[in-house]
Amino acid sequence: MTEQEFATRTEALKPRLYRTAYLYLGSEAYALDAVDEAIYLGLLHYKRLRQPEHFNTWLTRILINACNAELRRRKRELAVEELPETPAEAYDNLPLKEAIRRLPHDLRAVIILRYFQGLTLAETAEALEIPPGTVSTRQRKALSLLKLELSEEA
């Protein structure tokens, strides 16, 4: 992959990366910081990406790492508590954006990548390094908690 290819593909993916980071971190400034970090790390390491067809999931994974690092750093400051997986009623009174942010970490990642970044089930599995079956289970659980009736197909 050349730097020009990296630039072109990054430009195309950038809005989706931002949406992902925004839902993860809950603020524009934090999301921009995380996207900046991911693109910077991507720029340093794109030459080592052996399978360019996996570019989107590769850069998404870097972004998720950046978001998780940001969340760890800001844990006290954010003071957002994940709600338990049950009861589902706890999510009902929250606006969707807030409900997503309070999903258990594993479910939140799946929902954001599948329904806001637009990754397929297989791509989500690749980005999160989990089996497709696990993605399927988690998305079903998360959709149920959020009371969202979205397609579960790949």
Add this chain to the structure above:
Amino acid sequence: MDRMEEYRLLLDELEQTPPKLESALPRARARRRRRRLSRWIAAPAGSVAAMFAVFVLLVNVATPFAMACSNIPILKGLTAAVAFSPSLKAAIEHEYVQRVVQSQTDGGVTMSVEYLIVDQKQVNVFFSLSSDRYSQLDGSGDVYTADGQQAQASLSFPQTPSDPKELRRISIDFQEEDVPDTLILDYKVWAEDDTEAAAPSADSGLWADAPAEPDAVATFSFTLRFDPNYTSQGSQITLDQPFTLDGQQLKVVGLEVYPTHVRVDIQEDEANTAQLHSLDCWLEDDKGVRYDRPRGLIAHGDGGTPRVTSYRFESSYFEDAQHLTLHIEGAIWQDKEEHWVTVDLTTGRTDPLPDGTTLARIEEIDGIPTLTFRAPTLADGMVFRQVVGPIYRSPDGSEHHFSMASHTIALDENGDEIEGIFEESVPLKDYPFDQVELEILDYHTSTLDTPITLTLN
């Protein structure tokens, strides 16, 4: 409103991305360029060998902090620029700030120097850059004394602020000499315009353009005159407090308290078998206030014999502390004994390396054979350190000097960060041999079961 309607509205909302996202790639390129410019360049023997300095990159996170100075409107803009510096925050809270209003315009860029925080050993210049032509500006500078000589000082440039309107800071540290009454700050500005992201880049590799500095779009020269009331601030006392750490003999020989930082000077016994790489330590005053190590410049040494290293701490100056106590909880040592290993450049085989250090790759970058080592990050808060010594030997017995090295976080094939591991790459420029002998620097960390406590004054 049902959940599906909310979902559609949220998707619509997220379609609106902030304008700043447009320049994410130019920002990444600018950051990569800064990283390259900051690679260490091996110093010719006898030039700057008399001084070494350790830096960490400042991370630009706009951490809000209590606006204790919110009743001082003129200082409000300073708060974001000192978000990571308790000492500078305290200085601002005590109105220890010299107001300067100087502005120059060149090449469509305006640079305005607005405030100074100065003491006997350090100058912090707060300034802004603005332009209608460029969306991303970055820069670097040098300082000179009034007679035009380069000042004997270390400069650090914290990362570009996330909001271009925020004040930027240059920190100028004087090691042995005091801050003079006048300094000339020459500053070059680089720009990344918004169209660059789509343009092909000639920046193809790690070593290709390393020494080249990008063309400046603007250059400035400011004469900074300091109020002598500020440049005289600071106190130094000489101490003679020997102590033993990990079987090595050390001695606290000085304590220096300035408004911007505190220095504790520690001398190492020449007979020690290991050299002190870093100390895990902190200061406490008689009121129980703790002063940690700052970001930015954290230590500097005089390079003399015996070796004296000046460790930096946040400042107790505005707390009126009567006594300071040094708490030492651990140390990282570098073996004085040299560890040379032979690397076969054809097969990648090496002599045994220190624990945790591996030769990750031998590859050609920009036509230069490049060795990349992976090593564990030390527990001193620094991500990178030197793995390979500055000299290497070829099979014909001659010695060569590495001209540069590059450091990066280690990622696995999937782009995941490998926690606690970094990489150091070194180029074997104009090297026709298939074997090389390298010095691998060996470190070991110790944590004290019982911390050492020394009352300093």
